[in-house]
Amino acid sequence: MNLHFADYLVIFIYFVFVVAVGVIIKKKITSSNDFLNSNKSIPLWITSLAFISANLGAQEVLGMVASGAKYGIMTVHFYWVGAIFAMVFLGVFMMPFYYGSKARSVPEYLFLRFDEKTRALNALTFAAMTIFSSGISLYALAKLLEVILHWNFDLCIWIAAGIVMAYTLLGGLTSAVYNEVLQFFLIVLGLSPLVIVALQDAGGWDTIRTNLEPQLTHAWKYMGDADANPMGIHFMSLIFGLGFVMSFGYWCTDFLVVQRAMIAKNMSAAQRTPIIAAIPKMFMPLIVVLPGVIAIALTKSALDSGDYRIPVDAAGGYDYTMTLPSLIAHYYPSGLLGVGITALIASFMSGMAGNVTAFNAVFTYDIYQAYFFKNKSDKHYLNVGKLVTLFGILFSIGTAYIAASFNNINDFLQLVFSFVNGPLFATFLLGMFWKRTTGHGAFWGLVAGTLAAAITHGLTIAEGKGGWISPVYPISSGMGQAFIVASFSWIANFFTTIAVSLITKPKPDEELKGLVYSLTEKVYGTEKRWYLRPAPLGIILLIITILLNIIFF
Amino acid sequence: MSEKLNQLSFIIGVFFILVALVLLIGYATTASLKQGINLYTGIAMMVFGLVMVKLKA
Numbered sequence: 122m123n124l125h126f127a128d129y130l131v132i133f134i135y136f137v138f139v140v141a142v143g144v145i146i147k148k149k150i151t152s153s154n155d156f157l158n159s160n161k162s163i164p165l166w167i168t169s170l171a172f173i174s175a176n177l178g179a180q181e182v183l184g185m186v187a188s189g190a191k192y193g194i195m196t197v198h199f200y201w202v203g204a205i206f207a208m209v210f211l212g213v214f215m216m217p218f219y220y221g222s223k224a225r226s227v228p229e230y231l232f233l234r235f236d237e238k239t240r241a242l243n244a245l246t247f248a249a250m251t252i253f254s255s256g257i258s259l260y261a262l263a264k265l266l267e268v269i270l271h272w273n274f275d276l277c278i279w280i281a282a283g284i285v286m287a288y289t290l291l292g293g294l295t296s297a298v299y300n301e302v303l304q305f306f307l308i309v310l311g312l313s314p315l316v317i318v319a320l321q322d323a324g325g326w327d328t329i330r331t332n333l334e335p336q337l338t339h340a341w342k343y344m345g346d347a348d349a350n351p352m353g354i355h356f357m358s359l360i361f362g363l364g365f366v367m368s369f370g371y372w373c374t375d376f377l378v379v380q381r382a383m384i385a386k387n388m389s390a391a392q393r394t395p396i397i398a399a400i401p402k403m404f405m406p407l408i409v410v411l412p413g414v415i416a417i418a419l420t421k422s423a424l425d426s427g428d429y430r431i432p433v434d435a436a437g438g439y440d441y442t443m444t445l446p447s448l449i450a451h452y453y454p455s456g457l458l459g460v461g462i463t464a465l466i467a468s469f470m471s472g473m474a475g476n477v478t479a480f481n482a483v484f485t486y487d488i489y490q491a492y493f494f495k496n497k498s499d500k501h502y503l504n505v506g507k508l509v510t511l512f513g514i515l516f517s518i519g520t521a522y523i524a525a526s527f528n529n530i531n532d533f534l535q536l537v538f539s540f541v542n543g544p545l546f547a548t549f550l551l552g553m554f555w556k557r558t559t560g561h562g563a564f565w566g567l568v569a570g571t572l573a574a575a576i577t578h579g580l581t582i583a584e585g586k587g588g589w590i591s592p593v594y595p596i597s598s599g600m601g602q603a604f605i606v607a608s609f610s611w612i613a614n615f616f617t618t619i620a621v622s623l624i625t626k627p628k629p630d631e632e633l634k635g636l637v638y639s640l641t642e643k644v645y646g647t648e649k650r651w652y653l654r655p656a657p658l659g660i661i662l663l664i665i666t667i668l669l670n671i672i673f674f
Numbered sequence: 675m676s677e678k679l680n681q682l683s684f685i686i687g688v689f690f691i692l693v694a695l696v697l698l699i700g701y702a703t704t705a706s707l708k709q710g711i712n713l714y715t716g717i718a719m720m721v722f723g724l725v726m727v728k729l730k731a
């Protein structure tokens with residue numbers, strides 16, 4: 122693929138804008154709260170789009186298109202089962218505790234609700250996870266630019282990381298959030314033409330359905346038998362593993378996304394942030410799943426579709442990760458090609474910046490301030506936040522090379538999430554809705570959950586991964602393995618937390634006000650109009666989501 | 675102008691207007707860019723950019 126001057130110009134304009142956003146915002150950064158938490162001053166429409174964009178990094182975009190080609194329309198489960206329900210739950214039930222407790226981060230909420238050691242465990246695992254995710258974003262971009270433009274892999278990593286560092290150091294979280302919104306529009310407007318032309322080339326949706334195996338065009342129909350669908354999982358595993366454990370674990374407890382709602386101007390906006398974000402999220406499969414399904418249809422079928430094929434790897438199998446770049450290369454002429462490449466670069470940069478800004482808030486507040494230097498000046502913490510940003514990016518560069526051994530980035534990411542997020546939702550569920558839960562219970566529950574995740578991964582094997590203890594239980598896909606690992610870790614955490622809580626002393630009720638559902642005063646009707654209230658909005662979204670599942674059954 | 679620069683909708687609008695100009699000018703002046711998809715995307719981005727610039731914070 123050769124870029125024209127116009128393509129380079131579009132990429133250059135994007136680079137100038139992202140750094141300019143950082144320069145403009147820099148004037149407003151006067152405290153650590155401005156840099157790490159945006160001073161809780163961001164409008165609702167921005168927090169909502171940033172909320173969804175924080176989950177629209179390079180691994181999401183490339184990975185979901187890859188999964189669309191690999192698993193077909195079943196990939197929509199990541200949206201219509203694995204996102205909307207949890208986002209509505211977060212807005213209606215959990216944001217009042219996060220926002221109302223005045224915690225600056227999710228680990229800090231755990232400190233207020235439980236104790237120091239639970240916060241430390243969550244802060245450390247979260248910090249490691251964000252660095253991993255950031256590194257995967259970096260790897261994805263560098264690989265992409267190396268393969269399609271033949272740019273030097275190492276040089277791509279360092280230049281891209283340098284630009285992210287420039288705007289996050291200048292403008293902190295606000296800069297990252299603003300660029301996430303820009304990235305959202307760039308991805309939607311930059312990839313929409315691709316969907317239209319590729320779909321037209323494939324003969325339309327009806328032709329695709331006629332020519333592809335039915336397992337690839339139905340979301341639920343073949344999930345009654347794990348061997349009958351490409352993901353290799355039963356619908357019960359999907360609903361519990363993805364729809365409950367992983368989905369709620371990610372959307373309701375991952376500080377990377379929850380942080381976007383916590384910086385809203387007030388409680389009402391904070392509650393509506395994930396719910397408003399669920400609207401574009403619901404339709405995102407059109408941009409990131411459909412291209413993958415179209416690609417496999419063009420590749421496999423006897424359609425008279427020109428010469429498009431999904432690239433193959435060295436072993437002769439499909440290189441699914443390269444599906445989206447290959448579609449862009451095939452269908453986009455010079456000019457729009459630059460827009461498509463820029464959209465991918467933007468998704469990488471925002472994914473990385475989102476992780477780094479979440480990492481620096483958690484590291485500064487929950488590790489550095491909590492354990493090393495408690496009572497320093499605000500300027501001190503501002504400087505530490507900037508330094509942590511710098512080191513976060515350097516660590517990301519190191520982890521980027523680890524990601525190179527996996528052929529499907531999304532599978533790898535889901536696996537990492539299942540280790541850390543899988544057990545976490547059980548801790549929050551019990552902590553927020555059962556006042557008897559103790560700090561010891563929460564801590565040992567998290568330890569047991571993470572151990573269970575590791576043991577399950579060691580006893581199962583999928584696509585050559587896992588089985589490091591003994592490959593007792595083979596699973597046909599890495600995705601299915603991730604669901605099962607997450608499910609076991611959640612169950613281990615849930616029951617361990619209950620058991621330990623019952624034999625240890627809980628906090629007095631007075632200390633739990635505003636942190637536990639039964640001890641918190643319910644505030645209803647602060648917004649008079651129904652469409653400004655989280656619950657009615659959430660119910661409408663859930664009905665639409667159920668209808669979408671039925672339509673694509 | 676300084677106030678407008680602080681509005682995210684304005685920044686996004688200007689960005690898409692510039693990208694649209696690259697596509698539309700390229701379509702009008704360069705043979706390799708003279709394809710319908712560049713024209714239609716350029717128009718769509720121009721409209722979107724103008725709407726975002728006009729939006730009030």
